[in-house]
Amino acid sequence: MRVTSIWTEYLKLAEPNSLAMQDNNTEKVISLNGVTYRYRGGESLHFADLEIPVGRHTLILGDSGSGKTTLLHILSGLLKPDTGNVTIDGQLLYDLAPRQLDEFRGRRIGLIFQEAHLVKSLTVKENLQIAQGFAGAKVDNSRIHEVLTLLNLDHKANSYPNKLSRGQMQRAAIARAVVNRPAILVADEPTASLDDRNTASVLELLLNQAETSGATLIIATHDKRVKTRIAHAYELGGHLS
Numbered sequence: 472m473r474v475t476s477i478w479t480e481y482l483k484l485a486e487p488n489s490l491a492m493q494d495n496n497t498e499k500v501i502s503l504n505g506v507t508y509r510y511r512g513g514e515s516l517h518f519a520d521l522e523i524p525v526g527r528h529t530l531i532l533g534d535s536g537s538g539k540t541t542l543l544h545i546l547s548g549l550l551k552p553d554t555g556n557v558t559i560d561g562q563l564l565y566d567l568a569p570r571q572l573d574e575f576r577g578r579r580i581g582l583i584f585q586e587a588h589l590v591k592s593l594t595v596k597e598n599l600q601i602a603q604g605f606a607g608a609k610v611d612n613s614r615i616h617e618v619l620t621l622l623n624l625d626h627k628a629n630s631y632p633n634k635l636s637r638g639q640m641q642r643a644a645i646a647r648a649v650v651n652r653p654a655i656l657v658a659d660e661p662t663a664s665l666d667d668r669n670t671a672s673v674l675e676l677l678l679n680q681a682e683t684s685g686a687t688l689i690i691a692t693h694d695k696r697v698k699t700r701i702a703h704a705y706e707l708g709g710h711l712s
């Protein structure tokens with residue numbers, strides 16, 4: 472399978488073939504170059520090159536099975552591509568040794584999935600402390616307090632995940648993703664199972680947290696409601712066999 476991509480800018484109704492609109496003089500937070508990936512027994516996925524400037528929040532769009540999750544995992548250092556490389560914040564991701572890659576991911580990349588994946592045996596505060604530990608940083612309780620307060624969750628700092636509401640759990644996952652002030656915040660279908668009101672509030676939180684921590688948001692989604700809030704998109708599609 473071949474995956475082609477186009478940049479679209481919904482708000483400005485840019486020309487369809489608008490790769491040229493990438494800002495050549497802007498600092499890039501992410502680049503993807505020559506990336507392909509093949510699951511065992513599957514067809515090869517080819518991803519068109521991509522450059523995202525700092526602060527340009529971007530959607531990854533495409534039909535089911537087009538490779539959105541795979542791409543997010545490659546961008547996040549979770550899945551090594553068969554060819555090509557990813558540069559985040561000036562660092563070639565797959566040139567790093569596995570341990571360095573884990574630490575880099577902990578420091579520079581915040582991950583948010585549909586499910587919160589908090590460690591159940593640890594309190595909210597401890598979940599954030601281990602995120603700091605994974606990033607090779609010292610525990611910084613004042614940063615944890617700051618982030619939990621921003622997310623209206625400080626009163627739950629000492630609660631275990633099974634004592635949180637669904638919305639609180641999601642905010643705790645966002646807190647964990649931003650606690651190390653990542654360069655990019657990567658979210659896979661963060662609103663898929665949410666009603667309109669919760670979708671609006673999760674998007675607001677993600678955008679606010681990205682602004683506050685200086686992170687660039689990358690969101691894979693099918694959700695039309697998300698498309699109304701973020702102008703830039705990288706679209707996967709076009710099967711050319």
Ligand SMILES: Nc1ncnc2c1ncn2[C@@H]1O[C@H](COP(=O)(O)OP(=O)(O)OP(=O)(O)O)[C@@H](O)[C@H]1O
Pocket residue numbers: 510511513533534535536537538539540541542
């Ligand atoms: N673990 C796996 N093993 C084998 N093939 C896989 C695996 N994960 C994904 N694939 C295949 O790779 C392709 C891309 O899958 P991916 O999950 O990245 O798509 P997606 O765009 O995120 O889909 P969806 O919107 O349905 O979540 C699909 O053809 C899928 O069947």
